[in-house]
Amino acid sequence: MKLSDKNLETEVSEVFSSLQGEGPYLGVKQIFVRFGRCNMRCGYCDEIEKMKEESFSVYPLEKLIGEVDRLEAEKGPHHSVSLTGGEPLFYACFLGNFLPRLKEKGLSAYLETNGTLPRELAQVIKWCDVIAMDMKPASSAGDRAFLKEHEAFLKVAIQKELFVKVVITPDTLAREIGECVDLVAAVNPKIPFIFQPLSEPFGINGRSLALIEKELFAIASQKLLDVRVIPQMHKIWGVR
Numbered sequence: 673m674k675l676s677d678k679n680l681e682t683e684v685s686e687v688f689s690s691l692q693g694e695g696p697y698l699g700v701k702q703i704f705v706r707f708g709r710c711n712m713r714c715g716y717c718d719e720i721e722k723m724k725e726e727s728f729s730v731y732p733l734e735k736l737i738g739e740v741d742r743l744e745a746e747k748g749p750h751h752s753v754s755l756t757g758g759e760p761l762f763y764a765c766f767l768g769n770f771l772p773r774l775k776e777k778g779l780s781a782y783l784e785t786n787g788t789l790p791r792e793l794a795q796v797i798k799w800c801d802v803i804a805m806d807m808k809p810a811s812s813a814g815d816r817a818f819l820k821e822h823e824a825f826l827k828v829a830i831q832k833e834l835f836v837k838v839v840i841t842p843d844t845l846a847r848e849i850g851e852c853v854d855l856v857a858a859v860n861p862k863i864p865f866i867f868q869p870l871s872e873p874f875g876i877n878g879r880s881l882a883l884i885e886k887e888l889f890a891i892a893s894q895k896l897l898d899v900r901v902i903p904q905m906h907k908i909w910g911v912r
């Protein structure tokens with residue numbers, strides 16, 4: 673599938689109204705725009721199926737604006753529009769047209785991102801209200817860590833409200849968390865740093881949670897002022 677105009681069309685797998693299930697905005701009502709592709713392939717990703725080309729559709733700008741309007745009218749008011757994925761910044765050219773339209777409507781933009789595309793963030797940050805940045809240690813990202821990308825990303829993202837989230841799997845290493853913490857602390861030790869234990873179909877992975885409690889929380893708390901553990905709640909609530 674090819675986009676005929678990267679500025680005025682995008683690839684979307686779903687647009688829906690639901691509750692934010694992760695991080696410090698847990699429980700707020702949002703319109704979710706789930707973008708199609710991602711530049712990464714994390715081992716724990718629960719969106720891999722939706723990232724297959726046959727699972728998403730080409731949305732012209734006006735069609736997507738129309739869907740947002742419809743959801744806001746039928747199910748609003750919403751706290752914000754969550755740009756999620758996949759990786760929304762993979763579609764930065766499109767966001768440069770979409771986000772100003774959200775602003776005209778008085779809607780806030782909540783960007784959920786893997787934190788590896790700093791140049792793309794710089795293109796659109798002026799229209800973002802909250803940046804929910806994941807950090808990806810090599811043990812979850814696959815072949816390598818993305819420390820250089822994360823460092824550059826943090827330096828751009830700090831202009832806006834920002835928090836960082838790291839999904840902890842049983843394979844996460846203390847050294848990897850130390851590296852993430854050092855990057856965040858160098859930018860601002862007040863940036864909220866969220867440990868998200870790996871979710872399983874019927875709850876939380878106990879080994880991930882134990883790792884946070886025994887080792888990782890203390891490492892982060894040595895250098896950061898706002899460290900929290902917030903599990904992913906979608907599966908527990910039984911919502912998307």
Ligand code: SF4
Nearest residue numbers: 710712714717758786
């Ligand atoms: S960055 Fe997010 S959407 Fe992309 S593969 Fe990783 S978990 Fe999935």
